[in-house]
């Protein structure tokens with residue numbers, strides 16, 4: 001899934017009245033570079049450059065991004081992975097590794113958009129996760 005540029009998130013933070021701190025920018029950068037990472041993976045990525053960053057700083061930035069509607073947590077077993085992709089899209093979750101992949105089939109995305117449109121009035125998002133082995137995420141040849 002293509003991500004928005006980091007500038008978009010800087011502006012969004014400002015618009016919402018939050019400071020654009022270097023730590024918050026690093027968390028956003030890690031979310032863009034890593035695919036559906038866990039908080040630990042984000043921490044590890046930032047530590048390469050900023051060894052002093054604390055887990056609470058990372059979690060604080062993740063909570064903030066979620067609160068302003070720019071981040072979706074995906075619960076997989078005991079782990080939470082984070083998705084910066086704002087548009088509704090289904091996921092394939094590998095039962096072997098817990099890794100999360102975006103499914104790009106247009107017909108599935110449309111079904112999800114339709115579900116939101118038919119759902120209760122206050123609905124802000126809907127999730128669809130497919131589970132299977134790592135070799136199972138090949139799209140079908142024909143629509144179903």
Ligand SMILES: [Zn+2]
Nearest residue numbers: 083085101102
């Ligand atoms: Zn995703």
